[in-house]
Amino acid sequence: MQNLIASSLKYENGSLSVLDQYLLPHQQLWHQCHTVDAMKALIISLKIRGAPLIGLGASLLIAHLAEQGMAKQALAAAIDELEATRPxxxxxxxxxxxxxxxxxxxxxxxAIVSTAEQLFIEDIALCERMAKRGAELISSGDNILTHCNTGALATAGIGTALGVIYKAQQQHGNIHVWVDETRPLLQGGRLTAFELARWKIPYTLICDNMAASLMAAGKVDKIVVGADRIASNGDFANKVGTYNLAVLAHFHHIPFYVVAPVTTLDVDTQCGSDIAIEQRNAAEVRGVSGSFGDVIWAPKNAHVYNPAFDVTPAKLVTAWIFDTGVYNQAEVAQGVLSTLK
Incomplete structure (x- = not known):
């Protein structure tokens, strides 16, 4: 397999490595990953994360195992195991x-090696096309609010929603970003802030519950988020807290955009209520852990509700930005998404 290098995933000289995103931004540690169990553990613990990147990491591992001589039946079982890690x-x-x-x-x-390579290379191109289309909707001087992390750490390319912001800054300049910290695992505070600083894009970090006051004060011009799954009617699942932003944006008449590659579209899922939502470990809400150690602030046996994602109804979305084009409410209501794949 050829060498394939991204910001947080690389296959180089026959070795697959994953950047530990749980330790960012203060520690940059790469894990070598050559077994199914190792990749499953990295995915479940969010050391590798982001919907596109998870798929690519699993694909590169399967291709590596195929080259190493894993039997056909074992490869089939490995594909099944990896697919089940994030529903x-x-x-x-x-x-x-x-x-x-x-x-x-x-x-x-x-065939497997060629497919894995193609998926990786294709993702870079998808990110670039999304970014160009989305940047046309951004104006110089915009204050953009975003949620979770949707940049180069989550893809092979420059990202989805954050890729749009990156491209807009390149083209227009004078962009400022409000970054939701994104509880409970702080992907915004740790990862989006890290990427924006690296790209030299001005940003301000906020707690998730501060977004409403910013919108009420007229300090948010647009909201741009990513997606983990988009149903054929335009409903979409994204990191929990996205639905809150959509409701607030609707009330305050702020454009709300979702950015994703066509690979995130699931035409077999009719609407948001059909999307399975992953429930995660209660410990993530009772406290926080990281390179600094563990801090627990809640009672150890506190009951916890911890969905990884929520579903935003299509009626709250201003437009869907895909690599294939930008689609508005009327187009999506007429079923355009079901024609894209």
């Missing part, structure tokens, strides 16, 4: 489906 993120399912198809070829090793 909401549809990119992973699309990648595993492509590998299953490659596995049926006579020269399945070559």
């Amino acid at each position: 909401t993120a549809v990119n992973l399912m699309h990648c595993m489906a492509a590998l299953r198809q490659a596995l049926q070829q006579a020269d399945y090793i070559s």
Whole structure:
């Protein structure tokens, strides 16, 4: 397999490595990953995260194992195991489906390797096309609010929603970003802030519950978020807290955009209520852990509700920014999304 290098995932000289995103921004540690169990652990612990990147990481591992001589039946089982790690993120399912198809070829090793390479390279191009389309909706001087992390750490390219912001800054300049910290795992505070600082884009970090006051004060011009799965009617699942922003944006008449590659679209899912929502460990809400150690602030046996995602209804979205185009409410209501795949 050829060398493939991204910000937080790389296959180089026959070795697959994953940047530990749980330790960012203060510690940059790369994990070598050469087994299914190792990749599953990295995905579940969010050391590798972001819907596109999870699919790509799993794909590169399968290709590596194929090259190392893993039997066809074992490869099929590995694909199934990896697909089951994150039930909401549809990119992973699309990648595993492509590998299953490659596995049926006579020269399945070559087919799997070629498919994994193509998925990786394609994601870079998808990010670039999304960014160009989305940047056209951003104006110089805009204050943009975003949620979770949707940049180069979450993809092979420059990202989805954050890629749009990056491209807009390149084209227009004078962009400022409000960064939701994104409880409970702080992907905004740790990762988006890290990427914006690296890109030299001005930003201000806020707690999630501060967004409403900013909107009421007229300090938010647009909201741009990513997605982990988009139903054919335009409803979409994204990091929990996204729905809150959509409701607030609707009340305050602020444009609300969702940015995703077509690989995030699930035409077999009719609406948001059909999307399975992953429930995560209660410990993530009772306290916080990281390179600094563990801090627990809640009673140890406190009951916790901890969905990884929530679902935003299509009626709250101003437009959907895909690599194939920008689609408004009327177009989506007429079923345009079901024609994109």
